[in-house]
Amino acid sequence: MEGAKLAPSRFGGEVVGQLRQARTAFVAAPIGRILSVLVLLMIVYVLFVLLTRIFDRGGGYFLQIMIFGVANGAIYALVALGYTMVYGIIELINFAHGDLFTLGGFISLFLLPIVGADESKAGTAAVILPLIVVFLATMAICGAINVTIERVAYRPLRHAPRVAPLITAIGMSFILEGLMFLWKGPFNLHYPNLLPAASFAIAEATIHLRDIFVIVIAVILMIVLSIFVSRSTLGKAMRATAQDQDATELMGIDINRTIAATFFIGAVLAGAGGTIFGLYYNTVVFDLGFSAGLFAFTAAVFGGIGNIQGAALGGLLIGIIIAFSDGYFESAWTQVVIFGILILVLVFRPTGLLGMRVPEK
Amino acid sequence: MSRLMASIRSTWEHDPRKDPNELVYVLLGIGALVFPLAVQVATRGSGSFLISQAADAGVYVLLAIGLNVVVGFAGLLDLGYAAFFAIGAYTYAFVASDHTEFTPIHQAIHIPFWIALLVGMFAAAGAGAVLGAPTLRLRGDYLAIVTLGFGEIVPRLFRNLGDWTSGVNGISALDTPTLPVWLNGPWSGDSLQLVQNFKIIDPLAYYVIMVILVAICIVLVSNLRRSRLGRAWMAVREDEVAAAAMGVNTVGVKLLAFSIGAAFSGFAGTFYGAKLSLVSPENFGFTVSITILIMVVLGGMGNIPGVIVGSLLIYYVIFNVLPGLPNMAADFANSIGAPGLNTPSGEYPGLSGEVQRLKFLIFGLILVLTMLLRPQGLIPSRQRAEELQKGVHEDTVIEDLNAETT
Numbered sequence: 013m014e015g016a017k018l019a020p021s022r023f024g025g026e027v028v029g030q031l032r033q034a035r036t037a038f039v040a041a042p043i044g045r046i047l048s049v050l051v052l053l054m055i056v057y058v059l060f061v062l063l064t065r066i067f068d069r070g071g072g073y074f075l076q077i078m079i080f081g082v083a084n085g086a087i088y089a090l091v092a093l094g095y096t097m098v099y100g101i102i103e104l105i106n107f108a109h110g111d112l113f114t115l116g117g118f119i120s121l122f123l124l125p126i127v128g129a130d131e132s133k134a135g136t137a138a139v140i141l142p143l144i145v146v147f148l149a150t151m152a153i154c155g156a157i158n159v160t161i162e163r164v165a166y167r168p169l170r171h172a173p174r175v176a177p178l179i180t181a182i183g184m185s186f187i188l189e190g191l192m193f194l195w196k197g198p199f200n201l202h203y204p205n206l207l208p209a210a211s212f213a214i215a216e217a218t219i220h221l222r223d224i225f226v227i228v229i230a231v232i233l234m235i236v237l238s239i240f241v242s243r244s245t246l247g248k249a250m251r252a253t254a255q256d257q258d259a260t261e262l263m264g265i266d267i268n269r270t271i272a273a274t275f276f277i278g279a280v281l282a283g284a285g286g287t288i289f290g291l292y293y294n295t296v297v298f299d300l301g302f303s304a305g306l307f308a309f310t311a312a313v314f315g316g317i318g319n320i321q322g323a324a325l326g327g328l329l330i331g332i333i334i335a336f337s338d339g340y341f342e343s344a345w346t347q348v349v350i351f352g353i354l355i356l357v358l359v360f361r362p363t364g365l366l367g368m369r370v371p372e373k
Numbered sequence: 374m375s376r377l378m379a380s381i382r383s384t385w386e387h388d389p390r391k392d393p394n395e396l397v398y399v400l401l402g403i404g405a406l407v408f409p410l411a412v413q414v415a416t417r418g419s420g421s422f423l424i425s426q427a428a429d430a431g432v433y434v435l436l437a438i439g440l441n442v443v444v445g446f447a448g449l450l451d452l453g454y455a456a457f458f459a460i461g462a463y464t465y466a467f468v469a470s471d472h473t474e475f476t477p478i479h480q481a482i483h484i485p486f487w488i489a490l491l492v493g494m495f496a497a498a499g500a501g502a503v504l505g506a507p508t509l510r511l512r513g514d515y516l517a518i519v520t521l522g523f524g525e526i527v528p529r530l531f532r533n534l535g536d537w538t539s540g541v542n543g544i545s546a547l548d549t550p551t552l553p554v555w556l557n558g559p560w561s562g563d564s565l566q567l568v569q570n571f572k573i574i575d576p577l578a579y580y581v582i583m584v585i586l587v588a589i590c591i592v593l594v595s596n597l598r599r600s601r602l603g604r605a606w607m608a609v610r611e612d613e614v615a616a617a618a619m620g621v622n623t624v625g626v627k628l629l630a631f632s633i634g635a636a637f638s639g640f641a642g643t644f645y646g647a648k649l650s651l652v653s654p655e656n657f658g659f660t661v662s663i664t665i666l667i668m669v670v671l672g673g674m675g676n677i678p679g680v681i682v683g684s685l686l687i688y689y690v691i692f693n694v695l696p697g698l699p700n701m702a703a704d705f706a707n708s709i710g711a712p713g714l715n716t717p718s719g720e721y722p723g724l725s726g727e728v729q730r731l732k733f734l735i736f737g738l739i740l741v742l743t744m745l746l747r748p749q750g751l752i753p754s755r756q757r758a759e760e761l762q763k764g765v766h767e768d769t770v771i772e773d774l775n776a777e778t779t
């Protein structure tokens with residue numbers, strides 16, 4: 013007490029400062045530390061349970077789940093790319109993106125009979141050309157729709173506070189869901205089973221050709237995208253716009269066109285993802301995009317939002333995590349696990365796994 | 374005549390009471406007082422359903438007032454607000470029903486409603502603090518995502534932890550709130566009398582209590598807004614770096630906003646659980662969070678009367694107009710002599726079914742059009758409106774020097 017009353021000598025100041033620091037640390041740090049230790053213990057426990065279960069069920073089951081997770085993750089990665097690109101360029105969480113993915117499934121479902129691809133031709137060479145046509149058409153239509161959405165709902169609000177475009181994005185999500193609901197109703201729709209049923213076995217796990225198809229298509233699309241963004245002029249313009257819009261504009265680059273192109277490419281990938289989803293699972297439903305979108309968004313955050321390789325990696329990991337949670341635990345807990353991971357990543361490593369510097373604006 | 378008009382106008386313009394907010398408060402107050410009587414007269418004494426619905430609307434008013442503290446005052450985007458609503462409701466279910474006898478506790482807990490209100494409030498505020506403490510230092514968008522994730526997790530926890538919450542079935546038969554005394558009278562269709570140990574079952578009683586609670590909350594929040602804390606919130610909302618430089622403890626202030634907002638949600642949740650006498654994990658999904666957010670944004674973020682009007686309006690549209698539309702459409706088809714429109718055939722579900730399918734679309738259109746046409750909300754706070762004006766029509770560079778750099 014005597015020391016505290018003294019004139020603020022250097023020594024006294026230091027002591028008071030240290031006391032104050034100690035008090036702050038005493039009040040604030042333990043809560044945070046206890047919480048992080050608890051979280052860590054929980055993660056360790058879950059991983060332990062997971063490991064014991066993996067050993068119990070054997071290697072074949074593990075491989076099976078892994079393949080399923082990778083195929084699923086490839087689809088999530090395609091969707092996550094759209095989230096990450098849009099966020100990287102205009103810092104908008106495009107809630108409508110997940111529904112665009114569903115719309116891709118719906119549009120291709122509508123187009124397939126028109127080009128004459130039905131289940132009688134499943135797995136034959138006659139189905140290849142129609143499928144390519146459907147893929148390209150779906151991707152183009154989704155891209156056009158997303159560019160329109162950007163023009164109508166996001167561009168007018170580009171300089172408004174951040175909440176405004178976010179709410180229009182949620183609104184567009186409801187509108188897209190509403191349109192699909194109006195179109196086909198609330199039912200699970202059957203999507204024609206066109207992929208070959210052939211499969212082969214490796215160590216008690218059956219690997220279908222369709223698993224490989226999904227992974228290959230997704231990987232091709234992602235490679236094309238990353239070459240496009242790193243090599244083409246438009247890709248360069250996108251990266252420049254993401255860094256500094258004003259400077260980019262001063263360099264004579266049309267910002268509006270660049271942003272529209274970003275939305276187009278994102279939607280192209282989502283449309284492809286929706287078609288692949290339909291072909292893989294043989295079912296689509298109008299509100300699929302809500303949870304799929306949230307998962308894909310988690311994937312984008314997980315990998316480091318704004319980072320294209322990060323989104324691909326995050327999608328893959330999320331797919332595998334979902335498969336593990338479904339396969340070794342109960343599927344009722346999957347969403348809790350995914351969103352728990354989302355929160356933990358944001359708290360402990362907000363830049364995600366691969367990370368990217370995103371300045372606070 | 375024109376002189377009279379001119380004098381009226383000048384009185385109006387110079388009178389401090391011309392503030393639209395006060396006008397709205399007066400109208401809302403009168404509306405709240407007259408509403409039960411008007412309903413009873415209009416429906417010839419069978420209006421208890423409407424009154425009960427109005428009490429439910431009050432729950433949303435409370436929620437919107439609470440979210441307004443978070444989003445409107447402190448500028449934190451919360452997309453999982455329904456989680457705290459769920460926590461409040463489930464807290465009431467735990468502390469005021471026989472349910473805990475069937476959980477591993479094996480002992481029923483019955484706390485009076487009025488204390489449970491506070492318990493629910495503190496439970497939600499505590500959850501808000503626990504969630505907010507590690508996450509509030511994140512950038513704005515990330516906070517939105519964290520709250521979104523939290524909002525998805527909480528109802529699923531309540532659904533999955535079946536041993537404690539009886540899962541999907543929810544918890545039913547919650548305690549009925551009681552009052553020591555209550556005044557019955559012609560307004561409730563009885564003779565004038567004092568009732569001892571009054572059990573709150575009558576919708577009118579819920580309505581009255583709701584109005585009183587809302588009034589208390591309005592006073593609380595208005596005072597908070599004017600307080601040192603309220604000014605700190607607005608400083609943080611406008612420019613966090615500048616606020617920190619002025620000595621505002623930004624994380625602490627944001628944490629308070631977050632917990633106080635959550636407290637209101639828990640408060641509303643407790644009332645909701647008590648009135649419905651049932652809680653189920655299905656009632657607290659993402660759509661609820663979004664609905665409350667829309668109420669706040671549509672009404673006018675940061676402005677309490679605006680938020681109240683917004684919540685009442687949206688509540689009316691969502692819970693009264695939209696559910697009624699399919700029947701209206703079917704009646705309309707019958708009245709124009711085309712009953713064939715109503716018969717379902719094949720994929721066509723009939724006109725009423727078709728209209729029912731429109732609800733997502735209508736909801737989405739409301740959202741998008743509101744943001745595009747009136748992003749400042751119906752009754753905006755003055756600062757907010759100016760900000761938006763500045764933002765939308767980019768001002769000249771010289772004017773921009775005064776504005777916040779974006």
